[in-house]
Amino acid sequence: MIKKGIRDGIPIGLGYFSVSFSFGILAVSNGFTWWEAVLISMANLTSAGQYAGITVMAAAGGLLEMAISQFVINIRYALMSVSLSQKTEEKFKGIYRLILGFGITDEIFAVAMNTAKEIKRSYFFGLIIIPYIGWTLGTLAGSVCGNIMPDVVCDALGIALYGMFIAIIVPSARRSKAVLFVVAVSVVLSCMLYYIPIFDKISSGFAIIICAVTASALGALLFPGSEPD
Amino acid sequence: MDGYEFLLYLGVMAGVTYLVRVVPFILVKNKIENKYIKSFLGYIPYAVLAAMTVPGVFYSTRYFISALCGFITAVILAYFGKSLITVALSSSVMVFVSGLVVDCF
Known part of the structure; x- marks a missing residue:
């Protein structure tokens, strides 16, 4: 199971490398040293929270x-841990x-929930490894070598x-009308929060909570008992 | 900000983030039986991912058009049930190639 976890973690790790790469660049431009940036990433393993954190510190x-x-x-993680605990x-x-x-993130949570009927601890451990390494190394690379990597990469x-997100959503939405409905509601809300100017003040972390809670609650009311295993 | 102060802030930041993740994780011991709550929790991952993907994906690259190519590639491959890594890497390659093409013009 640990091997399967590690394999499933590879795309997350790749994505994290690039996201944390830009975090590293941003941290250094805000006056942090490379080792401070790396320490922040190693201790938090979260994107939106870290961006907000260095803003507060700076x-x-x-x-x-x-x-x-x-x-x-980060309150969305609380929702995810309850989901995961089931x-x-x-x-x-x-x-x-x-x-x-410690390793619960949006992506790790979603992939873990998508895999099997029961989440094994060995699988979850394997799943965390590559994303954690990717997140740490990406921050290191970003804060040390800054703008060397070409944009196209x-x-x-x-x-x-x-x-990877799409690879999780689409097959489930294809199989289940209820999931398709939840996804559609969430997308519409997310676009509204993104494009309508009066919602500008809502942070991206909070926007995810609003979309996820509203769409899932509607889904549960209209299609109780139709969620995938 | 000196080293001591940095560590203090880092401690608060990491501490709050950790507790938010772990406290509900260890407090909820039993399986939830209520079908509405079960369904709600079951739909959460899809709703979270959908909200993170749209519209964010369209602004994740320098060019809207290359993001769109990557997005469409991913949706088609995912629809036919390809694995996570295949879908992710194919859309990366598509963005890479279309980015190079746009750069040439």
Whole structure:
């Protein structure tokens, strides 16, 4: 299972490399050293939260501001852990949840939920490895060698993550009308929040919560019991 | 910001992020039986991914057109049930190639 996890983690790792590469560039341009940038990535493993975090630090904001912004941006992980806890194998508890829970990200969560009826702890461990390495090395590369990598390569790395999302969504939406409905609602809401100017103030982390909660709640009300295993 | 201050901020940042992930993970021990809540939680991953993908994917590259090529490639391959890695890498290659083509003009 650990091997399957590692294999499934490769596309996430590739995508993370490019996303954290740009995080590294941004951190250094905000006055952080390369090792500070790498330390932030290794300790947090989250994109939106880290961007917000270095903004607070660079502006010398308060510790409370730091805590609240991280809480609001990352609260979606709480929703995901509850979802995940419903699908984990019996052995995946206690200390394993304490340790492996660190690796819950949007992408790792989605891939884990998509794989099997039951999420094995060995699979989840394997799944985390490559994304973690990719996230760390990408930050290192971005903060050290900055703009050396050609744009066309960054673009290609950047879409890998989305390609993976699509590979998860489309087959399930094809099989289940309920999933198709949830996806459609979420996409419409997400576009509204993105394009309508009055929603400008909503952070991207919070926008995901609004879309996901509304679409899933509607889906649950209209199609209870139709979710994929 | 000196080293000590940096570590303090980093500690708060990483601490909050970790707790948000792990506290619900260890508190929820039992399987939820309510069918509405079960369905809600089951739909969450698709809703999250959909919201992250659209419209973000169209602005993930320098050119809208190359992002669109990558997006369409991914949707078609995913529709025919190709694996995660195949879909992801194919859309990367498509973005790479279309990016080079646009660069030439």
